[in-house]
Amino acid sequence: MNIGTIHAGLRSLLNDLSGVATTAQGEEQFQFFVDSASGLKITFNLISCVEFGIDEVRGGYDEDVKIPGDTYAPEGGSVGDLGAIVTTVCGPRQLTYSIKVECHNQADNAGAFTTTERIRSRLRFPTSRARLNELGVGIARMTGTRVMSLTQDSAIITIGQFDLILNAASVETDEPVTTIETVEGIN
Numbered sequence: 001m002n003i004g005t006i007h008a009g010l011r012s013l014l015n016d017l018s019g020v021a022t023t024a025q026g027e028e029q030f031q032f033f034v035d036s037a038s039g040l041k042i043t044f045n046l047i048s049c050v051e052f053g054i055d056e057v058r059g060g061y062d063e064d065v066k067i068p069g070d071t072y073a074p075e076g077g078s079v080g081d082l083g084a085i086v087t088t089v090c091g092p093r094q095l096t097y098s099i100k101v102e103c104h105n106q107a108d109n110a111g112a113f114t115t116t117e118r119i120r121s122r123l124r125f126p127t128s129r130a131r132l133n134e135l136g137v138g139i140a141r142m143t144g145t146r147v148m149s150l151t152q153d154s155a156i157i158t159i160g161q162f163d164l165i166l167n168a169a170s171v172e173t174d175e176p177v178t179t180i181e182t183v184e185g186i187n
Contacts, residue, residue, distance in 0.1 A: 001093060001136060001170045003046070009135040010044065010097065017122040018042055018101075018115055039104035040115060047163075048096040051170070055091030062086050065176045084176035093168045094140055100161040116145045116160030123164070137166040 018040070063083035099119065103112040120142055122128055132138060143163040150157050 001168045003049075006095070006135050006137060006166075006168070007046070009131065013123075013128060013131050014042060014044060014099065014119060017119045017128065019118055040112075041102040041104070042115070043098075043100045043102070045098045045100075046095060047098050048094075050094050050096075051091055052094060053092050055089050055170075058088045058090070059085055060088075062176065067176060067178050082178065084178055086176045087174040088171060089174075090169060090171040093170045095137065095166045095168055097164045097166070098161065099164055100159060103158045103160075104155065112158040112160035113145060113147050116147075116162060120145065120162060132166070137168045140165040140167045 061083055062085075065084040065086060067082075067084050099116070101112045101115045101119070103115070123139060123142065129139065142165065145160050145162045148159045148161070150159070
């Protein structure tokens with residue numbers, strides 16, 4: 001699970017699903033897009049990563065792994081051809097993204113609620129799901145759209161927000177360790 005790759009792919013997908021031409025800004029953890037023509041600002045933020053179930057620890061022998069300094073030489077092989085034990089920890093995760101649309105221009109029909117619902121509906125498209133699958137994630141569920149409005153400098157700003165919960169698999173591999181070598185003098 002590579003959060004940077006998921007962020008980049010989700011940014012691209014949200015850009016396409018929102019139906020507005022946007023430019024990316026912000027850090028990896030906090031992304032937003034601004035479309036000056038429609039006055040829309042789309043923000044997405046990873047707010048949690050939760051493990052569920054029990055992570056599995058796997059240890060396996062890999063004959064192709066070479067450890068520098070390994071002193072064992074099998075029959076017909078060279079020193080260091082022993083291979084190694086590689087430990088992997090894997091388990092399911094749920095990533096929760098908060099997706100928010102702010103609309104600063106109330107004159108057109110592309111308001112915060114309309115854009116938020118467009119994104120939510122289009123996330124269910126087979127093409128959207130395929131793009132998410134390419135990132136190694138799948139939709140677990142989405143919350144309903146919450147709509148708010150506020151006044152700032154005598155202007156009304158409408159906000160639509162929902163949470164997107166994605167399933168992912170975390171797989172992390174430890175440094176390889178040498179196997180037990182033969183002790184001289186013991187048959």
